Amino acid sequence: MSRDMRSYLRPTTDPAVLAVQFLVTSFAFFLLGGALALGMAGETSLPGVELMGAEAYSRAFSNHGSIMIFLWLMPAVAGLTHALLLRVLGVTRSALPRLSGLGFWLLLPGGLLMLSSFFMGGDSPGWTAYLPLSAQTTGVGQTLWVASLIVLLLSLGCNATGFLATILAARSEKSRSRSPFVVASLISSTLALISAPVLLAALTALLVDRLSAGPSFLAGSLGVTLWQNAFWFFGHPATTMLLLPAIGAVSEVIQANTGNPLVAKRSVNLAMVAVGGLGLVSWGQHMFASGLIPAVRVPFMLTSMAVAIPLAFIVFAWLTTLWVSKVRFSTPMLFSLGFISMFGLAGLSGLVLASIPANLQLHGSTFVSGHSHLALFGGVMSGLFAGIYYVFPTLTGKNYDENLGKLHFLAHAGGVHLAFLPMLLIGLQGVPRRVFEIRPGLELFELASSGGALILAGASLLFLYNIFFAWRAGRPAAQEVLPGSTL
């Protein structure tokens, strides 16, 4: 499997090369998004620390959010899918290899456009880009940001179409095409193809509005509500489409490290379909405080809360599979166990936010930031690490250092708890998100959260060191076939 370094720099249709291209690029963007997070954590570490002004802070949180979602998690999950999907399916070729390659070559210009927006100065309205603020904000930075999102959603569309085609082409492989990771990718890609076009249309309208002085698509009352609906119609299932591949990867890791097939595998697949379906119809929960028509609030609350049922079902299936097995505590297994625990915290705090009266109190507070970071870092990132460690020996032909991997897990889990649990408590005390002033009395929580961010940064550097060192000079791995993929 040793390849010329240059083969990773060229357009390719080889899924193994694409996997590496996506993962390396996305983690490079992760370092930038993480640097912005550390800047914000520094700003709110101690009272009196002044690293940046209000406008720079707004660009930091806006770019941090959009970099982490669109330039790190989405392409990293695409990379993991390129690495795992064909191996789990047991096929050698993607169905639409050129389209999959295009997905990567759209990521680069999209990413550079987004990064350039940070350096253009001016105020930035957050990753949700609510109107009318996002239309009024002057400066070319916000326009570049809108353009970058259009390119990145097209990249997502290429990836999703490619994965969907590969899965459908291999559907005659009855047992393998019903593996948890394959089903998760199938639903995740479907969600992307249903929801991304809606945001794409809204972004295009916003771009035209920003570029032209003439009649405006999103002017007046239409824009305010339409934008929120269009944004969250994509933004809410976006979490689901990241979460499902993580759930799929954790399921594969559990099978490989217990030597047993998942208990109730068929029902777990159905539960994932339910998670995807409910994720698609829960977007209104982000608009409870935004003058949403009262009659639709309760249905949105019920769909948002109900997603806990299939998720709990999947957790029970995992726990039972562990219960009946002798578990091997490899690095990917530790991350899978960590996923179950930390995603549990995200799910429980999410249940609070789904309840309308609780949401009206906590919406827009740092409780929401704490919840979303628990979901994305405790959840998706843990699943991503589980999947990367799991597939790494088969993908590169090299072994990583297990001890460093386990140390990475401890630092990661510690960092997630220390960084994001205090955010929940700070929000309960009545502190809105996206402010950089420390409320008197909460200094300790703010400092703990900033310390957690620092630990998380150290953990991620440890991971990158372990992976790159193993890739260059690791012991050769004997695995040709993904362990557990035939269960």
Added chain:
Amino acid sequence: MRERNILLVTILVLSLIGVGIAVASLVRPLPQPASDRAVLVDQLLRVFFGLATAVFLGVEGLLVFAAVRGRLFGSSAAISNPNPALELLWLAVPAAIVLVLSVYSIRVLLLMEAPRSDPLLVEIAASQYRWEFHYPESGVTTNELHLPAGRPAVLTFRSSDVIHSFWVPVFGGKVDALPDRVTSLALTPLRTGVYQAVCAEYCGADHAGMIAPVWVEDPAGFEQWLQSEAGD
């Protein structure tokens, strides 16, 4: 052996319920509830956090035990797969919890938004980066919100530029001020004191500074303030 296991599970479940109830009665989710809404939200959050603690500890315990069980006792615990009874239980337990929380949430929502008799009206105008409070009955317009304790108040909102969100955390709720529509928030202040209204929707560079003092006074003090403002 079997009896002993049933006893053990019963004790564990009961102690989880105990921990949940203890958390629900000890936590202070809202800093200092100062309105009827806040009291309701405070109770709701206590129930959520109590339940969440019990569920989290239960799952965490199961997770750790399930992970090490095979290594401690050997992997002899075979179960039939598929197992419809077990799967039904996995559905029923979370469904029951979700159902209870949903019904409770809807009940609290209805109580919070029930129409109030003889409310004090305050029209609030939001703009970058200030709140302006107008009392239509007396024609007073100020930069601080004053409310009499015990009398229902209906606050209506309108923004003249971008979206803002009016949040007095001790009042237990918030609502956006939108440029295209009037929104409202109904509440009855219960406790006198000086609180703070903040903006909870990012509205531009000075968003963090968009704050206003909120006074809840006894009715006589409120009338006095209103008259002195009207006299100016």
